[in-house]
Amino acid sequence: MTIEAGQTHAGIQRDDDMLADLTEPQREAVTHVEGPLLVLAGPGSGKTRVITRRIAYLVKGVGIAPWNILAITFTNKAAGEMRERVGRSLSERQARATTVMTFHSFCARILRDYADLVGLKPTFTIYDTADQQRAMKRALEDLDFSSNNFPPARVLATISNAKNELIDAEAFAAAASGFFDKKVAQLFSKYQSILRASNAVDFDDLLLLCVRLLREQTDVTEALRDRYQYLLIDEYQDTNHAQFVLAHALASGRARPNICATGDPDQSIYAWRGADIRNILDFETHYPDAAIVKLEQNYRSTQRILDTADALIQRNRQRKHKRLWTENEQGDKPLVVTCADERDEARWVVEHLTLLHDRQAIPWSGMAVFYRVNSLSRSLEEAFRAAAVPYQIARGTAFYDRKEVKDLIAYLRVLANPSDEVNLLRIINTPARGISDNTVKAMQAYATAHQLPLADVLDDVRPVTALNARAVSAVQKFNAQLLGWRRDAGLIENQPSPTHDTTPSLRMFVERVLRESGLEDYYRNDKGDPDSERLANLGELITSVQQYESDADAQAQLDEQPQPGVNNKLLGYLEQVSLVSDVDSLEGDPARATDGMVTLMTLHAAKGLEYPAVVIVGFEDGLIPHQRSRDNEKELEEERRLLFVGITRAMRRLSITRARRRTIFGQTQPTIRSAFLNELPSEGIETEDSGGEESDPFDRLDATGLASEFPPGTNVRHPQFGLGRVVNIATSGLQTRAKVHFNTVGSKTLILEYARLQRVEF
DNA sequence: TTGGGTGTTATTTTT
DNA sequence: TAACACCCAA
Numbered sequence: 158m159t160i161e162a163g164q165t166h167a168g169i170q171r172d173d174d175m176l177a178d179l180t181e182p183q184r185e186a187v188t189h190v191e192g193p194l195l196v197l198a199g200p201g202s203g204k205t206r207v208i209t210r211r212i213a214y215l216v217k218g219v220g221i222a223p224w225n226i227l228a229i230t231f232t233n234k235a236a237g238e239m240r241e242r243v244g245r246s247l248s249e250r251q252a253r254a255t256t257v258m259t260f261h262s263f264c265a266r267i268l269r270d271y272a273d274l275v276g277l278k279p280t281f282t283i284y285d286t287a288d289q290q291r292a293m294k295r296a297l298e299d300l301d302f303s304s305n306n307f308p309p310a311r312v313l314a315t316i317s318n319a320k321n322e323l324i325d326a327e328a329f330a331a332a333a334s335g336f337f338d339k340k341v342a343q344l345f346s347k348y349q350s351i352l353r354a355s356n357a358v359d360f361d362d363l364l365l366l367c368v369r370l371l372r373e374q375t376d377v378t379e380a381l382r383d384r385y386q387y388l389l390i391d392e393y394q395d396t397n398h399a400q401f402v403l404a405h406a407l408a409s410g411r412a413r414p415n416i417c418a419t420g421d422p423d424q425s426i427y428a429w430r431g432a433d434i435r436n437i438l439d440f441e442t443h444y445p446d447a448a449i450v451k452l453e454q455n456y457r458s459t460q461r462i463l464d465t466a467d468a469l470i471q472r473n474r475q476r477k478h479k480r481l482w483t484e485n486e487q488g489d490k491p492l493v494v495t496c497a498d499e500r501d502e503a504r505w506v507v508e509h510l511t512l513l514h515d516r517q518a519i520p521w522s523g524m525a526v527f528y529r530v531n532s533l534s535r536s537l538e539e540a541f542r543a544a545a546v547p548y549q550i551a552r553g554t555a556f557y558d559r560k561e562v563k564d565l566i567a568y569l570r571v572l573a574n575p576s577d578e579v580n581l582l583r584i585i586n587t588p589a590r591g592i593s594d595n596t597v598k599a600m601q602a603y604a605t606a607h608q609l610p611l612a613d614v615l616d617d618v619r620p621v622t623a624l625n626a627r628a629v630s631a632v633q634k635f636n637a638q639l640l641g642w643r644r645d646a647g648l649i650e651n652q653p654s655p656t657h658d659t660t661p662s663l664r665m666f667v668e669r670v671l672r673e674s675g676l677e678d679y680y681r682n683d684k685g686d687p688d689s690e691r692l693a694n695l696g697e698l699i700t701s702v703q704q705y706e707s708d709a710d711a712q713a714q715l716d717e718q719p720q721p722g723v724n725n726k727l728l729g730y731l732e733q734v735s736l737v738s739d740v741d742s743l744e745g746d747p748a749r750a751t752d753g754m755v756t757l758m759t760l761h762a763a764k765g766l767e768y769p770a771v772v773i774v775g776f777e778d779g780l781i782p783h784q785r786s787r788d789n790e791k792e793l794e795e796e797r798r799l800l801f802v803g804i805t806r807a808m809r810r811l812s813i814t815r816a817r818r819r820t821i822f823g824q825t826q827p828t829i830r831s832a833f834l835n836e837l838p839s840e841g842i843e844t845e846d847s848g849g850e851e852s853d854p855f856d857r858l859d860a861t862g863l864a865s866e867f868p869p870g871t872n873v874r875h876p877q878f879g880l881g882r883v884v885n886i887a888t889s890g891l892q893t894r895a896k897v898h899f900n901t902v903g904s905k906t907l908i909l910e911y912a913r914l915q916r917v918e919f
Numbered sequence: 920t921t922g923g924g925t926g927t928t929a930t931t932t933t934t
Numbered sequence: 935t936a937a938c939a940c941c942c943a944a
Contacts, residue, residue, distance in 0.1 A: 230933090232934080233934085235933085262934085305927085361934090427931085429930085429932090430931085430932065531930085532929085735934085736934060737934090759930090762931090783931080784930085822929065
């Protein structure tokens with residue numbers, strides 16, 4: 158039976174059909190309709206199922222119009238998955254009427270509609286990290302700052318943190334106190350003016366400007382609240398302040414906000430990117446009459462794996478109590494394996510996985526190896542290659558970061574948005590066309606002196622007296638080319654759209670730009686040898702254009718809209734490129750029966766995935782928890798959550814390995830086992846030696862045990878100095894030094910092995 | 920304009 | 935160690 162959108166109670170499906178296969182808490186979450194709802198979903202607890210079922214229930218069970226539903230996720234992958242699963246339980250028409258988007262695409266869409274209200278043109282460009290870096294370098298140059306003292310990445314990170322807190326350049330300047338912050342304030346303001354002049358925004362601006370829009374334009378807010386009456390937010394533990402405010406603004410304005418947040422504080426691993434775990438921990442404070450549902454039953458892992466994870470996470474204080482349980486079998490004890498060094502560790506991993514593959518018939522695609530830092534993948538790769546075991550590395554957005562791909566996209570961006578200086582400067586002489594650095598500098602100087610956008614200077618270069626005839630003609634030729642392209646794509650305002658026989662499709666248009674810009678020849682002739690890989694990548698980009706185009710055309714047809722023009726498709730495509738990375742290009746869906754390959758990735762990248770067999774390597778102090786997170790209790794808890802995420806990815810087999818020695822930065826050093834080792838239930842795990850070398854009888858004397866007994870923040874008593882509090886703890890070699898702030902004598906650094914510190918509980 | 924020499928630095932990266 | 939950015943020379 159298909160129910161058409163908009164139909165009311167007459168055609169409502171009986172609840173039982175949709176609810177029969179749910180557990181009690183799941184049913185509770187699905188059937189909660191009005192008012193705030195928080196779903197605390199442990200790993201593997203069927204969260205996505207609950208969310209999609211809830212959407213189906215709202216539409217089919219309650220009769221809510223699908224266009225009143227807005228579901229927000231963090232990743233495109235999650236959005237795509239959710240869209241797909243919603244599509245399965247609703248009619249196609251209903252499913253298409255719901256809005257399932259990432260925070261950023263949602264904001265981008267709103268800003269396109271209301272660009273003028275926040276000082277943008279609808280053609281604005283979304284700058285990615287590389288674009289941001291270029292813009293920041295320009296800001297540094299303009300202000301004569303040395304990039305040694307102000308590394309662009311660090312400055313941008315500071316600015317990003319500010320924007321996540323909804324602090325704009327002005328507010329930042331007002332609050333800046335230290336030397337660095339004051340300088341950053343100047344850079345912040347310069348950077349924003351560069352972006353503004355380029356009609357460009359960065360990822361954080363999408364959120365910031367959206368919030369500003371909602372705050373300042375009450376009619377827009379009203380319209381959006383009216384449209385999106387039921388709000389679902391996934392991975393709520395990862396929301397930053399801006400996202401919290403945005404969600405709140407949308408949900409407010411009615412007596413009981415219809416906001417449904419799902420997430421798990423124990424899986425919050427992005428605080429360093431601005432995520433604020435308090436958003437989920439304090440949900441009931443923000444929404445006093447919130448209903449809370451806990452999904453604690455796990456359908457993924459064996460009992461022993463779950464017990465290990467649970468024991469670990471119970472150590473955290475910043476959390477909501479939750480007890481994980483499962484009806485799954487007990488399973489094998491998780492293994493903790495000590496290896497000689499990283500090569501021995503890698504060898505053990507490959508051997509272990511090969512055994513699981515051959516004896517237990519687990520396909521390669523059902524296995525994953527996680528590490529804390531990317532650099533650990535190297536020794537693993539070597540071992541996998543040596544043993545001829547198929548593997549893949551999950552790396553982020555490699556494709557769109559390729560030089561040749563970025564070049565072509567830069568052309569498209571400049572065509573869509575002539576103000577985009579960062580990208581204009583990228584392509585102005587790529588490939589070389591006789592517009593030298595000096596020519597560019599002269600034009601920039603002229604632009605600055607006359608307060609003109611660089612694009613205007615290109616339109617008429619003759620007044621730039623510093624240029625010789627050759628330079629002028631080179632610039633004119635280039636500019637004429639840009640104009641020609643724009644005209645044919647219908648990208649020039651106040652001009653009739655192109656006749657369809659000029660440039661009938663976006664794909665053909667992009668191919669034409671590729672050819673006529675000289676990029677194609679440039680990469681073909683590069684160094685004499687046919688640079689086939691680069692050309693192949695460009696070909697792949699064309700394919701993605703075509704893909705986008707046919708999707709857009711099909712969508713228009715379904716919506717009974719006229720076919721979009723090349724100009725609109727170009728804008729849409731560029732937005733997709735900016736907001737969609739290719740992380741989901743991972744092969745080896747464990748559900749598939751193919752043998753596939755083993756997947757190697759960071760612990761962060763593992764979130765949301767599951768594998769029958771998991772190995773976590775580098776279980777050492779300084780790695781897990783990471784060096785930089787040791788001094789701070791909050792960060793230490795995040796490291797614990799990271800390990801928790803890693804452990805809970807495993808369905809049946811879990812192994813954790815460490816090396817006694819590891820070579821880092823070219824230096825081989827003895828390691829100390831992770832402080833978290835003592836937090837795993839000793840009866841519930843099995844320890845083993847890799848057999849790579851004789852085990853060291855003194856190994857057990859290492860300092861780790863002590864270190865974990867005195868995490869920063871611990872209150873202690875010293876026989877001489879009295880009461881104090883551990884400030885930080887550092888391990889070097891076999892010694893553990895603790896810096897303790899004593900109530901009476903101030904700070905002292907003590908060697909834990911000798912200082913007779915005692916814990917004091919209050 | 921490119922290449923080589925030098926110096927600096929070293930998590931995690933949903934968008 | 936190794937990757938990357940930067941600067942200078944040809």
